[in-house]
Amino acid sequence: MFWLNTKRILKAGFVGFWRNGSVSLSSVLIMTVTLFALGGLIFAGAILRSSLQQIQDKVDVNVYFVPTALEGDIEALKSKLESLPEVAVVEYVSRDQALENFKVRHVNDEITLQALDELGDNPLGALLNIRAKQTSQYEGIAKFLDSEAGESGSFIDKVNYYQNKAAIDTLSRIITGGTTVGFGVTLMLVLISIIIAFNTIRLAIYISREEISVMRLVGANNKYIRGPFIVAGVMYGVVSACITIILFYPATYWVSSITRTFFSGFDMWSYYVSNFGLIFVVIVGTGAILGAIGSMLAVRRYLKV
Amino acid sequence: MIHFDKVSKIYSDDSIALDEVTLKIGPKEFVSVVGHSGAGKTTLIKMILAEERPTHGTVMFETFDVHRLRRSDIPKYRRRIGTVFQDFRLLPNKTIFENIAFAMEAAGKTDAEIQSDVPHVLELVDLGRKIWSFPHELSGGEKQRVAIARAIVNQPDIIIADEPTGNLDPVNTFDIVQILKKINDLGTTVILTTHNKGIIDSVGGRVITMEKGRVVRDDSQGRYAI
Numbered sequence: 298m299f300w301l302n303t304k305r306i307l308k309a310g311f312v313g314f315w316r317n318g319s320v321s322l323s324s325v326l327i328m329t330v331t332l333f334a335l336g337g338l339i340f341a342g343a344i345l346r347s348s349l350q351q352i353q354d355k356v357d358v359n360v361y362f363v364p365t366a367l368e369g370d371i372e373a374l375k376s377k378l379e380s381l382p383e384v385a386v387v388e389y390v391s392r393d394q395a396l397e398n399f400k401v402r403h404v405n406d407e408i409t410l411q412a413l414d415e416l417g418d419n420p421l422g423a424l425l426n427i428r429a430k431q432t433s434q435y436e437g438i439a440k441f442l443d444s445e446a447g448e449s450g451s452f453i454d455k456v457n458y459y460q461n462k463a464a465i466d467t468l469s470r471i472i473t474g475g476t477t478v479g480f481g482v483t484l485m486l487v488l489i490s491i492i493i494a495f496n497t498i499r500l501a502i503y504i505s506r507e508e509i510s511v512m513r514l515v516g517a518n519n520k521y522i523r524g525p526f527i528v529a530g531v532m533y534g535v536v537s538a539c540i541t542i543i544l545f546y547p548a549t550y551w552v553s554s555i556t557r558t559f560f561s562g563f564d565m566w567s568y569y570v571s572n573f574g575l576i577f578v579v580i581v582g583t584g585a586i587l588g589a590i591g592s593m594l595a596v597r598r599y600l601k602v
Numbered sequence: 603m604i605h606f607d608k609v610s611k612i613y614s615d616d617s618i619a620l621d622e623v624t625l626k627i628g629p630k631e632f633v634s635v636v637g638h639s640g641a642g643k644t645t646l647i648k649m650i651l652a653e654e655r656p657t658h659g660t661v662m663f664e665t666f667d668v669h670r671l672r673r674s675d676i677p678k679y680r681r682r683i684g685t686v687f688q689d690f691r692l693l694p695n696k697t698i699f700e701n702i703a704f705a706m707e708a709a710g711k712t713d714a715e716i717q718s719d720v721p722h723v724l725e726l727v728d729l730g731r732k733i734w735s736f737p738h739e740l741s742g743g744e745k746q747r748v749a750i751a752r753a754i755v756n757q758p759d760i761i762i763a764d765e766p767t768g769n770l771d772p773v774n775t776f777d778i779v780q781i782l783k784k785i786n787d788l789g790t791t792v793i794l795t796t797h798n799k800g801i802i803d804s805v806g807g808r809v810i811t812m813e814k815g816r817v818v819r820d821d822s823q824g825r826y827a828i
Contacts, residue, residue, distance in 0.1 A: 298710060305707055313695060507691070512708070513680070514680060514685050514691070515685070515708055516680035517704070517708035518678075518708070
């Protein structure tokens with residue numbers, strides 16, 4: 298009996314979805330907007346995470362040495378740093394390498410290069426690039442370097458962590474703020490469209506209220522009446538989810554050129570393609586659940602008595 | 603079979619739909635209920651169908667109180683009653699076959715039973731050729747015959763017909779009444795509400811006359827007398 302009823306409910310749901318074409322179409326359209334907004338929320342979250350990650354990756358501490366510093370002293374400091382548990386990588390840039398890097402950076406700046414030639418001698422000191430395992434550990438490393446500078450006195454020219462930190466903090470705040478506002482607006486949009494989607498389903502079922510009363514009068518039990526409406530609701534969700542998933546393909550491709558420029562290389566299309574499985578499950582699952590809950594709530598009203 | 607015991611339905615002090623109605627309807631009876639609009643005919647029927655609860659009194663069906671049934675038992679109870687309404691109340695998005703099959707599915711009938719009984723019952727109301735039509739493709743008389751087919755397909759104990767001919771022309775009205783009489787002859791109790799004097803006079807049988815929520819006449823071989 299259970300299987301027979303399930304089969305009948307599924308069939309009635311599919312047939313009802315198909316025969317109430319215009320009602321189904323409007324529900325599907327509204328639901329598509331909702332799921333599109335939900336997808337937007339997923340992408341906004343990804344942009345937020347990726348931007349913050351990229352900024353964090355840019356954080357490092359540079360220790361500049363005076364040009365007269367001995368390579369052996371620098372090597373000794375490097376080993377000390379590497380033994381610290383917070384430190385991930387320490388990169389040594391020699392004086393010659395620093396000069397080379399400087400020249401490459403200013404390849405189009407004739408005046409600067411000429412000025413460098415005038416000097417004759419290499420004015421640049423060697424430096425160490427230090428990367429911590431976690432952003433929060435830079436503070437400790439900087440303090441360690443400060444104490445080292447105090448001890449070994451002259452050969453450390455400057456530690457640039459504090460200037461970097463101010464700039465990076467400001468940039469983080471701007472990006473976090475901007476993306477959080479975007480995230481919040483999208484979240485609002487999702488909530489509003491969920492309410493609209495629920496209302497559309499409610500209207501679709503309101504049209505069928507007479508039908509529900511007839512079903513009750515011929516002795517159908519509530520489960521049997523509710524079932525096909527829930528199946529149709531799930532179908533609204535699944536069909537809209539499929540439309541949304543298909544639309545995201547060209548949409549993310551089109552938007553990715555913009556996101557690449559604005560969000561330091563974040564490629565929305567690649568993100569979509571590489572996370573397709575997860576996004577598919579979230580969108581289809583949400584669509585199906587929204588449709589089912591919307592229908593269940595809407596039918597409940599007409600099943601009293 | 604059905605026993606109303608001092609049943610009242612009071613919506614407010616100046617809106618009393620039923621006022622201390624007491625009556626009995628036995629098996630295999632053909633009972634016509636007549637009265638002006640607002641006399642309480644439809645409320646009486648809603649009481650039998652457990653659609654409305656009485657303010658006072660009890661409605662017994664065989665041995666149980668209709669309004670003490672658990673909510674989950676009401677569908678099962680309703681399957682023992684076939685209903686026919688003035689506005690047909692067919693499911694608009696289902697074919698004639700599916701409309702009748704729905705009532706059978708609700709009663710838990712198998713696919714094989716549905717496949718054999720639906721065409722048969724449609725033949726009985728002379729609509730075999732319209733089996734795959736949708737309700738909007740049928741005339742009023744045809745729709746009402748489908749409603750009757752749906753009402754009888756589960757072989758209920760009672761058929762309740764609430765103004766079944768209200769929207770029909772005289773020819774269709776006559777046909778519908780003949781079908782109801784035939785159903786009654788086969789042993790099913792029929793409760794018919796109507797305004798139509800011609801129907802009452804042609805059916806004969808018991809006539810209950812209602813006025814302002816009360817039963818004012820109950821004649822075993824009545825005629826239309828309002």
